[in-house]
Amino acid sequence: MGSETDFDAKNGIVDGPTPPHTELAALYKQSFAYYTFRVRLPSTLATIADSLVKDKDVLLATYGAAAEADIEQTTKEVRQLRDDILSNGPLLPFGENDSDSEVWNAFLEKLPKEKRTYFSVCWLYAECYMYRKISSIFRATAHLAAYDYFSQQKQTATKLSVDAMLAVAKATRHNERNSDTFRQLIKLNLWGNRCDLSITSGKQVKPTGNAFDQVTDLEEKLLIDGTAEVWKALDGASGEGIVDIIFDNAGYELYTDLILAEYIIDKGLAAKVRFNPKAIPWFISDVMEHDFHWALQFLADHPDPVLSEVGKKWQRLTTEGKFELSPLEHFWTSPYEFYRMPEVNPSLYDRLKEAQLVIFKGDLNYRKLLGDFSWDSTESFETCLRGFRPSNLCTLRTIKADLICGLGAGVADQLFAKDKEWMLTGEYGVIQFASK
Numbered sequence: 001m002g003s004e005t006d007f008d009a010k011n012g013i014v015d016g017p018t019p020p021h022t023e024l025a026a027l028y029k030q031s032f033a034y035y036t037f038r039v040r041l042p043s044t045l046a047t048i049a050d051s052l053v054k055d056k057d058v059l060l061a062t063y064g065a066a067a068e069a070d071i072e073q074t075t076k077e078v079r080q081l082r083d084d085i086l087s088n089g090p091l092l093p094f095g096e097n098d099s100d101s102e103v104w105n106a107f108l109e110k111l112p113k114e115k116r117t118y119f120s121v122c123w124l125y126a127e128c129y130m131y132r133k134i135s136s137i138f139r140a141t142a143h144l145a146a147y148d149y150f151s152q153q154k155q156t157a158t159k160l161s162v163d164a165m166l167a168v169a170k171a172t173r174h175n176e177r178n179s180d181t182f183r184q185l186i187k188l189n190l191w192g193n194r195c196d197l198s199i200t201s202g203k204q205v206k207p208t209g210n211a212f213d214q215v216t217d218l219e220e221k222l223l224i225d226g227t228a229e230v231w232k233a234l235d236g237a238s239g240e241g242i243v244d245i246i247f248d249n250a251g252y253e254l255y256t257d258l259i260l261a262e263y264i265i266d267k268g269l270a271a272k273v274r275f276n277p278k279a280i281p282w283f284i285s286d287v288m289e290h291d292f293h294w295a296l297q298f299l300a301d302h303p304d305p306v307l308s309e310v311g312k313k314w315q316r317l318t319t320e321g322k323f324e325l326s327p328l329e330h331f332w333t334s335p336y337e338f339y340r341m342p343e344v345n346p347s348l349y350d351r352l353k354e355a356q357l358v359i360f361k362g363d364l365n366y367r368k369l370l371g372d373f374s375w376d377s378t379e380s381f382e383t384c385l386r387g388f389r390p391s392n393l394c395t396l397r398t399i400k401a402d403l404i405c406g407l408g409a410g411v412a413d414q415l416f417a418k419d420k421e422w423m424l425t426g427e428y429g430v431i432q433f434a435s436k
């Protein structure tokens with residue numbers, strides 16, 4: 001690879017920030033997208049390839065000796081993908097016949113030709129493409145097609161969170177139905193989104209300290225607090241309804257999702273909470289179906305009786321259908337912004353319409369709600385949703401990408417004056433609500 005300057009010149013990189021009211025893209029050198037494609041994602045890919053080499057014996061023991069050639073092939077292809085990104089290669093159609101290939105290929109086909117490379121296309125599309133591409137490398141093999149190459153990292157993250165999980169479990173067994181308790185739990189859930197593995201390119205972060213003290217301490221970092229409206233949407237309803245949670249990360253965040261879901265069921269705020277997992281390994285730590293079941297079993301088997309009781313209770317709620325895993329939807333792992341859901345996946349949109357509240361977790365879901373666009377920071381959330389209003393909806397997001405809306409006048413400027421990287425660290429958060 002040539003020098004940074006050669007790369008930038010060759011690929012028409014613009015030396016500046018993303019202009020206002022523009023699609024985010026790695027094309028802008030001072031954007032987080034540029035750093036993501038130059039540094040973070042190549043590092044994620046290197047970790048996958050290195051782990052395949054390091055874990056070879058374990059993989060052979062699990063998938064059989066015949067998997068050796070697949071391990072070599074996938075290692076090679078993942079490294080190739082890394083090189084393709086570092087040389088701003090093209091986004092090519094998927095060759096295989098998987099259920100979502102057609103949707104992906106139709107999407108790629110509609111992109112203007114000059115925009116079909118990692119650094120020229122919208123950041124959201126390129127990053128989703130990369131995770132879909134990794135999945136297709138493994139799916140094409142005879143023995144590793146079902147292998148979740150992120151599962152070890154997700155399980156380690158869960159194990160590292162046991163102290164925090166136990167403290168939360170002990171503090172939440174005798175909750176009351178009231179807006180104060182709900183406020184604590186929704187904020188606990190919001191700050192749980194700090195623990196995602198993709199912002200750190202896979203480096204583990206152990207949640208420490210008392211989670212409820214943190215909720216209080218972090219109050220000034222919560223830039224928009226729509227909790228009261230969310231509570232109204234739940235408390236004012238019949239209790240017979242459905243709440244959908246569009247999952248983000250496994251580990252501690254998933255645990256706090258389930259703590260909130262348990263409260264919603266136990267306090268009669270809804271009859272069912274439906275969880276929406278990812279169909280393929282996604283952004284390192286996103287929850288897949290097997291992560292959900294693994295987490296419940298991990299808790300149920302835990303030697304600590306409080307955690308074990310929690311795990312068994314959540315398994316029971318799942319058996320009773322009060323916790324429900326929604327059918328897998330490839331839409332969540334497609335490149336589409338959510339405002340395009342009614343056209344691309346009308347049945348999913350209709351399903352979300354059944355809910356009294358839809359909770360979108362995390363930074364990537366926020367990017368998909370807003371459509372990777374440099375909105376004015378004071379633009380209203382409703383405007384930025386571009387008509388996506390299947391039901392009452394809210395977003396619980398710690399800020400890890402350079403886009404936002406709904407802030408008061410001058411707030412973003414003050415934050416930039418304090419720290420020019422304030423949008424990239426997960427230090428700040430928002431709870432934004434839009435009614436149906």
Ligand SMILES: O=P(O)(O)OC[C@H]1O[C@](O)(CO)[C@@H](O)[C@@H]1O
Nearest residue numbers: 196198199362363364365400401
């Ligand atoms: O797990 P989350 O909160 O969706 O965050 C996903 C990550 O993906 C990004 O949106 C892009 O890589 C980051 O900003 C963030 O680190």
